Amino acid sequence: MQASRFLGGRNPSWAPLVQSPTTQYQLGPPKPTMRFRLPPPPASATISAVAVQTRPLRTHSMPPEKVEVFKSLEGWASEWVLPLLKPVGQSWQPNEFLPDATASSEEFFDQVRELRDRTAELPDEFFVVLVGDMITEDALPTYQTMINTLDGVKDETGASPSPWAQWTRSWTAEENRHGDLLRTYLYLSGRVDMLMIERTVQHLIGAGMDPGTENNPYLGFVYTSFQERATFVSHGNTARMAKEGGDPVLARVCGTIAADEKRHENAYAKIVEKLLEVDPSGAMLAIADMMRKKITMPAHLMYDGHDPKLFEHFSAVAQRLGVYTADDYADILEFLIGRWKLEKLEGLTAEARGAQDFVCGLAPRIRKLQERADERARKMEPHSVKFSWIFNKEVVL
Numbered sequence: 001m002q003a004s005r006f007l008g009g010r011n012p013s014w015a016p017l018v019q020s021p022t023t024q025y026q027l028g029p030p031k032p033t034m035r036f037r038l039p040p041p042p043a044s045a046t047i048s049a050v051a052v053q054t055r056p057l058r059t060h061s062m063p064p065e066k067v068e069v070f071k072s073l074e075g076w077a078s079e080w081v082l083p084l085l086k087p088v089g090q091s092w093q094p095n096e097f098l099p100d101a102t103a104s105s106e107e108f109f110d111q112v113r114e115l116r117d118r119t120a121e122l123p124d125e126f127f128v129v130l131v132g133d134m135i136t137e138d139a140l141p142t143y144q145t146m147i148n149t150l151d152g153v154k155d156e157t158g159a160s161p162s163p164w165a166q167w168t169r170s171w172t173a174e175e176n177r178h179g180d181l182l183r184t185y186l187y188l189s190g191r192v193d194m195l196m197i198e199r200t201v202q203h204l205i206g207a208g209m210d211p212g213t214e215n216n217p218y219l220g221f222v223y224t225s226f227q228e229r230a231t232f233v234s235h236g237n238t239a240r241m242a243k244e245g246g247d248p249v250l251a252r253v254c255g256t257i258a259a260d261e262k263r264h265e266n267a268y269a270k271i272v273e274k275l276l277e278v279d280p281s282g283a284m285l286a287i288a289d290m291m292r293k294k295i296t297m298p299a300h301l302m303y304d305g306h307d308p309k310l311f312e313h314f315s316a317v318a319q320r321l322g323v324y325t326a327d328d329y330a331d332i333l334e335f336l337i338g339r340w341k342l343e344k345l346e347g348l349t350a351e352a353r354g355a356q357d358f359v360c361g362l363a364p365r366i367r368k369l370q371e372r373a374d375e376r377a378r379k380m381e382p383h384s385v386k387f388s389w390i391f392n393k394e395v396v397l
């Protein structure tokens with residue numbers, strides 16, 4: 001079942017499962033007497049068609065003695081990283097941006113109507129990108145899991161007092177508001193097919209992600225630095241488009257989320273900066289390693305049960321609308337090279353100097369490749385794709 005089934009809506013043949021006299025629930029292996037009165041599963045109720053493992057398996061690539069680096073940085077992390085979190089009392093909450101369900105029914109309905117009026121003129125293609133961003137946020141359990149695979153910084157108990165674990169839990173708690181707010185806003189707009197969105201989220205969390213970080217916190221923090229800035233750029237651009245499209249509240253929603261992402265980017269980039277200070281060659285090699293692998297977006301395994309190329313198609317729309325583009329990728333790389341002062345880094349091993357040359361010369365190469373790809377795309381007939389998230393309407397890629 002998906003949440004939207006319990007909130008009214010379409011497709012009564014898939015009505016919420018309620019316990020009926022003929023339904024018996026039992027724990028343990030099914031017995032011959034066990035009967036479920038379930039409707040036949042739709043074609044989409046299969047395991048994600050997307051391969052779960054997408055790279056050669058490489059794990060625990062950080063030499064075990066380097067765990068000490070992270071142990072020795074605990075005091076530093078408490079002093080410089082944890083303060084970048086916002087106290088809960090000072091944090092915004094989704095409720096502040098949404099119609100007030102505690103107001104009188106009339107007032108609440110008016111607020112919902114206003115929301116729907118504001119979103120009425122926003123184009124379908126904008127919703128494709130916003131839904132993709134929301135789904136990316138909603139797969140948050142995967143990201144917390146991913147960070148907790150990193151040796152030396154993982155949360156060893158689930159409530160570990162280590163500053164690394166404290167950061168990860170509180171970061172997750174801050175991020176949790178992003179998906180909640182976007183999801184509720186999108187639901188109330190009525191512009192998107194919540195059932196398909198919910199299925200995509202379920203597929204995505206089931207599929208996981210494979211960023212190639214190998215349980216290695218050097219790689220993990222390079223990845224999160226890049227990734228947080230990518231989400232900052234993307235939410236910033238949807239904020240601008242929402243404003244231009246006539247919804248200043250949605251613009252504020254996306255802008256507020258973007259500000260969180262910026263703060264998170266700052267924290268992760270600060271950690272890499274520190275690693276470059278205490279272990280310049282190790283950190284430089286990690287940056288090059290992640291850039292060679294290319295930073296894959298966290299939702300790269302998304303699937304809605306219909307379109308096996310859903311992520312590719314969503315990314316193409318984001319690229320065309322200018323919400324997140326290959327140019328942004330190169331910009332982020334250049335920004336981080338500048339922030340980490342990689343060009344001026346000294347005291348490197350020969351191998352790390354090679355990594356430095358590779359990383360510092362990469363952005364122009366990415367831009368050139370993209371120019372060629374754009375050229376090829378211009379010569380091709382524009383084609384469009386149906387997105388289940390917007391009731392199978394077609395959007396030009």
Ligand SMILES: [Fe+2]
Binds near residue numbers: 175231257
């Ligand atoms: Fe987020």
Ligand SMILES: [Fe+2]
Binds near residue numbers: 175228231261264
């Ligand atoms: Fe984030």
